[in-house]
Amino acid sequence: MSANSRLTVAAHVLAWMELNRRLGRDVVTSHQIADSVNTNPVVIRRSLGDLRKAGLVESRRGPGAGWSLLGDPAKITLFDVYQAVEAGPVLGMHHTLPNQSCPVGFGIQPALQRVYEGLEGVVRAQLERTTIADVLADVLAQQSRAGAPGVTPLDLTSPS
Numbered sequence: 001m002s003a004n005s006r007l008t009v010a011a012h013v014l015a016w017m018e019l020n021r022r023l024g025r026d027v028v029t030s031h032q033i034a035d036s037v038n039t040n041p042v043v044i045r046r047s048l049g050d051l052r053k054a055g056l057v058e059s060r061r062g063p064g065a066g067w068s069l070l071g072d073p074a075k076i077t078l079f080d081v082y083q084a085v086e087a088g089p090v091l092g093m094h095h096t097l098p099n100q101s102c103p104v105g106f107g108i109q110p111a112l113q114r115v116y117e118g119l120e121g122v123v124r125a126q127l128e129r130t131t132i133a134d135v136l137a138d139v140l141a142q143q144s145r146a147g148a149p150g151v152t153p154l155d156l157t158s159p160s
Contacts (some may be wrong), residue, residue, distance in 0.1 A: 006085040010047050011078060012037050014056065015136040017069040027066035047085060054084035073136065079127035090123050091116040 016036050020028050030048060034041040048067055051057045056076060058068050093112070098105035 004086070006047065006050075007078070007082050009037060009039070009043065010051060010081045010085045011132065011135055013044060013047055013051070014069060014073065014076065014081065014132045015139055017057070017067065018073045018132060018136050019140075021069055027060060027064055027068050029066045033067070050085045051081070054080065056080065056084060073132035076132045077128050078130045078132075078135070079124060081132070082127055089116065089120055091119060 013033055016033055017028060020026075030041040030044040033048075034044045037044060048057055048059070052059060056070055058070055060066055060068065093109050098108055100106050
């Protein structure tokens, strides 16, 4: 069983888009973003589609086509991003009802539901406190601490 990484990918996308905006590049392509995320552009386009529906990004067609970040990254919280790319709670129950004849099967969902509800509140509060600007600041601080001079998210001279 693996963790869902949709929030992580979407936060990566938005932080990368904001850094490029700061560097003077307002419109970027899914291929450019995919290079940073190290994934297929189709994965990025799916994420961008969800983010567009939530009003966090927009797409442009024709000459100069690509994607742009909408709004102030200091006001876009990770909870906003989570709501855009995830459906439902952070932690979920069984996909099918457990065996109700079994003592554990009968009681597991109510027992875990109380724990999960508490965790939901904590997770939501943390996501609401953290903005895309905060994430980007932490990313840039990591780069600085690692002593990675000259690393940029995009070769601004590249025609792609």
